[in-house]
Amino acid sequence: xxxxxxxxxxxxxxxxxxxxxxxxxxxxxxxxGVCVLLTSSFALDEALRNVHVKYPAQVQTLETLAGExxxxxxxxxxxxxxAAGLLPTKDAPILAAAVATNADALVTGDRRHFGELFxxxxxxxxxLPPRQALERVVTG
Numbered sequence: 672x673x674x675x676x677x678x679x680x681x682x683x684x685x686x687x688x689x690x691x692x693x694x695x696x697x698x699x700x701x702x703x704g705v706c707v708l709l710t711s712s713f714a715l716d717e718a719l720r721n722v723h724v725k726y727p728a729q730v731q732t733l734e735t736l737a738g739e740x741x742x743x744x745x746x747x748x749x750x751x752x753x754a755a756g757l758l759p760t761k762d763a764p765i766l767a768a769a770v771a772t773n774a775d776a777l778v779t780g781d782r783r784h785f786g787e788l789f790x791x792x793x794x795x796x797x798x799l800p801p802r803q804a805l806e807r808v809v810t811g
Contacts (some may be wrong), residue, residue, distance in 0.1 A: 673704060673705060673706045673707050674705075674706040674707070674775045674776065674807065674808050675706070675707045675709060675772075675773070675774045675775045675776075676697065676701075676706050676707065676708055676709065676774065676775065676776050676778050676804055676808070677709045677710060677711075677743075677765075677768065677769035677772065677774035677776065677777045677778065677796070678694075678697070678708055678709065678710045678714065678740065678778050679710075679714055679765050679777065679778060679779035679780070679781060679785075680710075680714040680715070680717035680718040680721065680765075681718070681779060681780045681781055682694045682697070682778050682779060682780055682801055683710060683714065683715060683718035683733060683736065683737070683740075684718045684721050684722055684733070685780060685801070686698055686733075686736055687718070687722050687726070687729045687730075687732045687733035687736055688722065688725075688726050688729050688732075692801075693801040693802050693805050694780070694801050696805055697778070697801065697804065697805060697808070698736055698739055700805070700808055700809070701739060702739065705808055705809075706808045707741060708739065708740045708741065709740065709741045709742075709743050709769075709772055709774055710737075710740050710741075710742060710743070710768075711742070711743055711744070711745050711746075711764065711765070711768040712742060712745070713745060713764045713765070713768065714765055714768070715737055715740075715742065718733060719733060719734075719737075743768060743771070743772040744768070744771065744772070745764060745767065745768050745771070746764060746766075746767025746768040746769075746770060746771035747767065747771060750767035750768075750770055750771055750794075751763045751764050751767040753767070754766040754767045754770070754793075757788065757793065758784055758785070758788075759784055762781070762784045762785070765777065765779070766793060766794075766796070766798075769794075769796045770793065770794035770795065770796050773795065773796075774796050775796070775797070776796060776797045776798070776799050776804055776807065777796050777797070777798045777799070778799055778800070778801055778804040779798065779799075779800065779801075780800060780801055782800070785798055789803070790803075
């Protein structure tokens with residue numbers, strides 16, 4: 672069964688602006704059927720806002736990439752409150768959605784807020800930076 676990777680907004684953003692980067696490589700692996708990419712409306716909306724402001728020419732690229740990601744439901748209030756005990760309130764919905772959808776991993780480049788969680792599992796979901804997620808998928 673392919674790894675189910677929940678992508679944070681910054682991974683979506685990076686994939687849109689960096690065609691040769693690790694984040695984009697996750698999309699290539701998903702296209703090959705090696706993994707399944709997931710995200711929430713909350714994360715996608717944040718990525719779209721940031722790309723629109725910082726790299727408007729890449730909005731279409733992000734929209735195209737978004738078509739390759741399974742959009743999942745938000746985690747709900749109870750899970751978001753639980754996640755807020757681990758993360759800043761603005762980031763809690765990301766972990767909550769990853770747990771609610773039974774992702775194998777939450778992939779984020781946000782070292783500032785998620786860094787202390789890297790390599791740890793919460794609600795069955797391991798938190799990984801993009802490179803480690805890529806290695807996990809490739810090595811199985």
